[in-house]
Amino acid sequence: MAAPVISVRGLKTRFGAQVVHDGVDLDVQKGEVIGLVGGSGTGKSVLLREIVGLMDPSAGTIQVLGQDTARLSERERLSLQARWGMLFQDGALFSSLTVLENIKVPLKEHTALPPDLVDEIAQVKVAMVGLAPDAGSKYPSQLSGGMRKRAGLARALALDPEILFLDEPTAGLDPIGAAAFDELIGSLQKSLGLTVFMVTHDLDSLYAICDRIAVLVDKKLVIGTIDELLRQDHPWIRDYFHGPRGRAANAAKGS
Amino acid sequence: MQTGTITSAWEENQFVLAAAGRWDIASAERLGPQLRNRGPDRKGVPVCLDLSGLTALDTAGALLLDRLIRRLREQGHVVAVVGARADLCALLKDVQRAAAGVASRHQVTVEKGPAFPLADQIGRATIGIWHEMLSMLNFLGLVTVTALRLLREPQRIRLKPLFFHLEQVGLNSLPIVGLLSFLIGIVLAYQGADQLRRFGAEIYVVNLLGIGVLREIGILMTSIIVAGRSGSAFTAQIGTMKVNQEVDAMRTLGLDPVEMLVLPRMLALIIALPLVGFFANVVALAGGAVMAYAYLDINFVQFARQLQVAVSTTTLFVGLVKAPIFAAVIALVGCYQGLRVSGSAESVGLLTTRSVVVSIFLVIVLDAAFSVLFSYIGI
Ligand SMILES: Nc1ncnc2c1ncn2[C@@H]1O[C@H](COP(=O)(O)OP(=O)(O)O)[C@@H](O)[C@H]1O
Ligand SMILES: [Mg+2]
Numbered sequence: 193m194a195a196p197v198i199s200v201r202g203l204k205t206r207f208g209a210q211v212v213h214d215g216v217d218l219d220v221q222k223g224e225v226i227g228l229v230g231g232s233g234t235g236k237s238v239l240l241r242e243i244v245g246l247m248d249p250s251a252g253t254i255q256v257l258g259q260d261t262a263r264l265s266e267r268e269r270l271s272l273q274a275r276w277g278m279l280f281q282d283g284a285l286f287s288s289l290t291v292l293e294n295i296k297v298p299l300k301e302h303t304a305l306p307p308d309l310v311d312e313i314a315q316v317k318v319a320m321v322g323l324a325p326d327a328g329s330k331y332p333s334q335l336s337g338g339m340r341k342r343a344g345l346a347r348a349l350a351l352d353p354e355i356l357f358l359d360e361p362t363a364g365l366d367p368i369g370a371a372a373f374d375e376l377i378g379s380l381q382k383s384l385g386l387t388v389f390m391v392t393h394d395l396d397s398l399y400a401i402c403d404r405i406a407v408l409v410d411k412k413l414v415i416g417t418i419d420e421l422l423r424q425d426h427p428w429i430r431d432y433f434h435g436p437r438g439r440a441a442n443a444a445k446g447s
Numbered sequence: 448m449q450t451g452t453i454t455s456a457w458e459e460n461q462f463v464l465a466a467a468g469r470w471d472i473a474s475a476e477r478l479g480p481q482l483r484n485r486g487p488d489r490k491g492v493p494v495c496l497d498l499s500g501l502t503a504l505d506t507a508g509a510l511l512l513d514r515l516i517r518r519l520r521e522q523g524h525v526v527a528v529v530g531a532r533a534d535l536c537a538l539l540k541d542v543q544r545a546a547a548g549v550a551s552r553h554q555v556t557v558e559k560g561p562a563f564p565l566a567d568q569i570g571r572a573t574i575g576i577w578h579e580m581l582s583m584l585n586f587l588g589l590v591t592v593t594a595l596r597l598l599r600e601p602q603r604i605r606l607k608p609l610f611f612h613l614e615q616v617g618l619n620s621l622p623i624v625g626l627l628s629f630l631i632g633i634v635l636a637y638q639g640a641d642q643l644r645r646f647g648a649e650i651y652v653v654n655l656l657g658i659g660v661l662r663e664i665g666i667l668m669t670s671i672i673v674a675g676r677s678g679s680a681f682t683a684q685i686g687t688m689k690v691n692q693e694v695d696a697m698r699t700l701g702l703d704p705v706e707m708l709v710l711p712r713m714l715a716l717i718i719a720l721p722l723v724g725f726f727a728n729v730v731a732l733a734g735g736a737v738m739a740y741a742y743l744d745i746n747f748v749q750f751a752r753q754l755q756v757a758v759s760t761t762t763l764f765v766g767l768v769k770a771p772i773f774a775a776v777i778a779l780v781g782c783y784q785g786l787r788v789s790g791s792a793e794s795v796g797l798l799t800t801r802s803v804v805v806s807i808f809l810v811i812v813l814d815a816a817f818s819v820l821f822s823y824i825g826i
Contacts, residue, residue, distance in 0.1 A: 287690065288793030304476050305507075312514075312549065313507055319545035320506070333790025352472050352505035383538040384505060
């Protein structure tokens, strides 16, 4: 098997006396869509932030695209960061720039493409994430939550990254919007060959697009396909997948 | 990993363009110029775009291919795309669909600029200032109405934020106001002494200081420092709350932002500024006294005696009466600009700057107006 795109070994995170992760191991293969679930405050966002290098773990190693994120020089880190995109929970768009300008930021920063091509790439991204063309000239404060997420996704995809990190991409969207967003991520993933790592609470997303699921329980990860996890007898995992919502999502997928 | 390439050749009657390698954003920079004039030099020949050598494609690469195809078609060639791997072909189709929507709308007419840009700018700025003045007056009215309503139900005045802001704008500003006033006192005494010494009238330095500081300088300095310190803080605080939609949240909870945010700040400043101003007066006089002692051998008793002759309570009152009004203006401008913030972090910065500039401007204009008024009524 090829070397994993993301590889985490023995990761520990502590905030003072509070232990958030205690020995997390994870391998994500190229082209895989992996969903991270777990109760609120179990450290999903923290794990994501550690993988993308926004936070340092207390112990353990993280390799992304074959490079140890803790041992990079500033230059190497920047060029590695151009190879992944991150969608923050509420978009985290630059509030003083329009949507198009937001998308152009990484393009201008990391490439030397001529302005007209940059312009067209940005507009194509706006169209590809399903935003109306006139949304491109709007400021983030003029967009709805769902549109901000799409714009954030367009910015994350600006450089055609190899890995896409998503933090609760469908939280706060209406069910139809959430389903459309799942479909969008699924189709972008297929056409661009992305590896997707997403934190989500949305069981429908898990059933719709995830190849494998990582569950954060007892400060560790339990990883498997849905069918494997359905057979697990850890109480939290059982409640999660066999609870009323889990059953509904399962039934919806079966139909 | 070989980078993307493009080669062209004639094969019988058709022109064959072969794209090979990785057509991705890293190659796009190099490929862009190579594609510019590529194509048959005759009109109307069939062009075959051979993608069988493509190993990877991303959106940027697909867009380049799409541009190439579009340009060739516009030039009247028939373009056939052959040999693309299924997944790459799907991406190319996706991008073509997305780009079609963009391209059809691309020829937006560029608005013609005004004939006299400078006149246009001045005109716009003037109208902008006029509108801002009107809406600030409007805001003054709103605050006044809210304040009057609150007077009828004084139990609704929020004491906790009031005391919090009193501490912030009053107590915490004492060190900087004190330091600057002391230095101003020293400078005034020194400059005055230099001139008056020529006439042997050194003692009148005390008159100069007393009247200058109490009537004008003390309060003016304090107001300017407070505008820079607290007016800007008001704008930034309220503006950030605006960005986080906290102000909207307040409204939906049935809380009046003017009552919650503006009035406590305004009231605190109206109470604090006269007190801080009085403190500044005392410290500036002390600075002058120290200078007079060191430089002119006027001891503190002489200084105090001369001061008593030179100034009356009216002098002090004439200075201090301006303080609450300046305070109201600074708070009004600070809060008004804060509430005007819209959505972006940049507008917080912009309006904070404007808040300081406008409030200092208004304070100085009002001070001049007061001078005219006082001389008119003879005090
Ligand atoms: N910067 C921080 N300092 C201290 N504790 C933190 C910090 N960030 C997160 N935490 C704690 O770590 C835990 C996990 O947080 P988070 O990853 O945001 O949870 P979630 O799984 O809901 O995304 C929480 O208990 C939170 O209080
Ligand atoms: Mg979270």
